[in-house]
Amino acid sequence: MYAPLLAHIARYVALTPEEATLLVSYLRTQTVARKDFLLREGQVCPASYFVLRGCLRTYFISDKGTEQIIQFSIENWWVSDYASLATHMPSQYTIQAIELVEVVVFDKHVQEEVFDHIPKLERYFRLVFQRVAAAAMFRGKFLFGMSGEARYHYFNEALPGFVQRVPQYMLASYLGFTPEFLSKIRAR
Amino acid sequence: MYAPLLAHIARYVALTPEEATLLVSYLRTQTVARKDFLLREGQVCPASYFVLRGCLRTYFISDKGTEQIIQFSIENWWVSDYASLATHMPSQYTIQAIELVEVVVFDKHVQEEVFDHIPKLERYFRLVFQRVAAAAMFRGKFLFGMSGEARYHYFNEALPGFVQRVPQYMLASYLGFTPEFLSKIRAR
DNA sequence: CGCATTTCTTAACCTAGATTAAGGAGCTGC
DNA sequence: GCAGCTCCTTAATCTAGGTTAAGAAATGCG
Numbered sequence: 001m002y003a004p005l006l007a008h009i010a011r012y013v014a015l016t017p018e019e020a021t022l023l024v025s026y027l028r029t030q031t032v033a034r035k036d037f038l039l040r041e042g043q044v045c046p047a048s049y050f051v052l053r054g055c056l057r058t059y060f061i062s063d064k065g066t067e068q069i070i071q072f073s074i075e076n077w078w079v080s081d082y083a084s085l086a087t088h089m090p091s092q093y094t095i096q097a098i099e100l101v102e103v104v105v106f107d108k109h110v111q112e113e114v115f116d117h118i119p120k121l122e123r124y125f126r127l128v129f130q131r132v133a134a135a136a137m138f139r140g141k142f143l144f145g146m147s148g149e150a151r152y153h154y155f156n157e158a159l160p161g162f163v164q165r166v167p168q169y170m171l172a173s174y175l176g177f178t179p180e181f182l183s184k185i186r187a188r
Numbered sequence: 189m190y191a192p193l194l195a196h197i198a199r200y201v202a203l204t205p206e207e208a209t210l211l212v213s214y215l216r217t218q219t220v221a222r223k224d225f226l227l228r229e230g231q232v233c234p235a236s237y238f239v240l241r242g243c244l245r246t247y248f249i250s251d252k253g254t255e256q257i258i259q260f261s262i263e264n265w266w267v268s269d270y271a272s273l274a275t276h277m278p279s280q281y282t283i284q285a286i287e288l289v290e291v292v293v294f295d296k297h298v299q300e301e302v303f304d305h306i307p308k309l310e311r312y313f314r315l316v317f318q319r320v321a322a323a324a325m326f327r328g329k330f331l332f333g334m335s336g337e338a339r340y341h342y343f344n345e346a347l348p349g350f351v352q353r354v355p356q357y358m359l360a361s362y363l364g365f366t367p368e369f370l371s372k373i374r375a376r
Numbered sequence: 377c378g379c380a381t382t383t384c385t386t387a388a389c390c391t392a393g394a395t396t397a398a399g400g401a402g403c404t405g406c
Numbered sequence: 407g408c409a410g411c412t413c414c415t416t417a418a419t420c421t422a423g424g425t426t427a428a429g430a431a432a433t434g435c436g
Contacts (some may be wrong), residue, residue, distance in 0.1 A: 032293035062333050070328030071217070083322035092329065093341030115311065122310040123303065129317030136324035137246070141280065143331070144364065146251050148423065168384065176332065181423055183385045336393065356414065369393055371415050 001029060005050050005104050008076050012127045013120045023118055026110045032056075032097040034077060038079070040097040045084035047107045048104050051077050054101030059172060069174040072098075072166065077104075089175055148177040149185050189217060193238050196264050200315045201308045201347060212305055214298045220244075220285040226267070229307040233272035235295045239265050241290030245358060248281050252276050257362040260286075260354065267291075286354060336365040336371050 002024050006163065009015060015023065029052065029127040032038055038056060039045055051073050059069045070093075073079035079100050084091035085108055106114075115122055140152060151174055163171060190212050195202060203211065217240065220226055226244060227233055239261050246267065247257045258281070258332075261267035272279040273296055303310055330339060340363055344351050351359060362368040 024296075033435090060329050062334060065263065067195065068329075069334045070325060077320065081322075081325065082318050083326065086318065093325065099207045100322060102190065110419090119307055119310070122307070122314050126310050126314040126317060129314060129321055130270050132324065133275065133317055134269075136327070137258060137271065137281065139324070141248050141256075144256045144258065158362065167382085169382095178386070178424060180386080180425080184387095187385075355412085357412095364395060365392090367414070368395080368416080372393090372417095375415075 001052075002027065002104060004052050004076065008050070009121075009124050011064070013021055013124045015120060018047075019118050019120065020157070022122070023114065026106075026114050028105050028107075030103050030105050032101040032103065033101050034097055034101075037094060037096050038101075038103065039081060039093065041092060041094045042090045044088050045081040045091050045108075047105045048078055048080040048111075049073075049074075049095075050104040050106065051075050051079065052102040052104060055097055055098045055165065055175075056101055057098055057166075058093050058095050067094075067173060069170055072170075072174060074162070076142065098170065143176060148175065148181060151175045152182065152185050189240075189343050190215065190292060192264065196238070196312075197309075197312050200312045203306070203308060207283050207308065209356065211302065211309070214294075214302050216293050216295075218265065218291050218293050220289040222285055222287050222289075223286050225282060225289065226289075227269060227272075227279055227281065229280060229282045230278045231272075232276050233269040233279050233296075235293045236268040236273065236299075237283075238292040238294065239263050239288040240292060243277055243286045243353065244283055244289055245354075245362075246281050246283050247285055247361070255282075255361060257358055260350075260358075260362060262350070286358065331364060336369060339363045340370065340373050351374065 003026075004078045006015070006020055006024075023111045030038075030049075032054075038049060041061065047089045053075060056079055057069050058073065058081075062068045071079075079095060080091050081091040083089065096142075132183075142154070146154060146182070152171075155171075155175060168182055169179040172179045175182075193215075194203070194208055194212075218226075218237075220242075226237060229249065241263060244248075244259050244261045244267060246259045246261065246269075249253045250256045259267075261283075267282050267283060269279040269283070271277065272281075330342070334342060340359075343363060356370055357367040360367045363370075
């Protein structure tokens with residue numbers, strides 16, 4: 001049940017069996033049905049989530065009422081609204097399951113205790129977030145450095161399985177254009 | 189010289205005087221003249237930098253040969269190319285001073301030793317990067333959720349001093365449109 | 377299995393922002 | 407102080423992608 005998370009942690013830091021057991025005692029898992037929500041706009045984000053299985057999307061509602069996806073989260077990814085988590089402000093984002101999803105829940109109210117007891121996890125999360133910082137830079141390059149059509153082709157070549165896995169209208173939203181435009185690209 | 193950095197760290201973790209002295213012994217400062225570079229495209233990024241004074245921009249060269257800014261870094265910000273730092277691959281970005289800049293240099297080759305000796309810094313950086321993750325989500329909302337003109341007005345109201353501080357053509361690049369379009373917005 | 381809903385495609389028309397060109401204002405360096 | 411460079415503005419024209427509408431295909435549920 002927690003094996004994928006422990007394996008992921010092991011890539012960065014070596015937990016002793018005692019530390020692993022202790023960590024697991026603070027965690028729980030949650031299953032989210034397709035189309036169900038991990039976080040709804042207006043809620044205070046209560047936890048960080050590690051994706052064991054499935055795919056989630058994080059989106060907000062634009063002024064025009066459309067759903068603008070800013071990230072997908074698949075297996076071995078951490079997902080949350082970190083601003084809401086830290087400040088207890090209501091979130092402006094929605095995190096929804098695109099397919100049946102299973103996550104490990106790392107509740108906010110246990111996080112400090114866990115870090116106190118297992119300081120190695122500070123390092124683990126520092127490294128995880130450092131990759132997030134790198135990915136943010138890359139996404140900037142991706143969005144600004146390529147036309148919409150170029151972004152689609154790049155993404156399709158880099159992650160063909162993923163492209164098959166999500167609805168086209170969601171992919172279009174994430175890539176920054178409309179479903180109609182994506183259809184036009186694909187028809188060329 | 190290092191007081192702003194130590195003050196920034198103190199917001200997140202309490203270092204003992206010994207830890208602070210030890211940390212400082214691993215650091216150095218660097219002054220970068222206006223228009224000079226902290227990192228050039230093609231270099232392996234050698235350090236993380238904390239901005240003591242001044243402003244830097246991180247950009248890449250687009251296919252059209254234009255400079256596309258993905259971030260500015262002002263006082264109390266950490267800046268680097270985290271992908272290059274971690275992987276030793278040549279960076280695809282350039283980090284350049286917009287005005288005279290002074291930074292604290294946290295060299296890659298001392299980082300592990302520093303974290304070993306001062307584990308509290310793992311927490312400090314975890315918290316710093318967690319804010320970076322939150323900022324990345326916000327930037328997604330900002331870029332996708334507003335028109336170019338709305339982005340300019342929002343930014344101008346949120347950070348008027350900053351808008352005065354950087355050349356218009358750089359601001360336009362960061363906000364995702366051309367200098368001519370920015371002139372048009374301002375003329376309305 | 378049928379029907380309702382969701383997803384995708386197509387195309388005509390529209391527009392936010394890009395491109396191009398030209399010139400003025402401000403700044404910098406000698 | 408002036409020449410050259412950098413920055414900014416203006417406007418005509420163009421285009422990448424948006425909007426709107428309609429309908430087909432796929433999916434899901436009872």
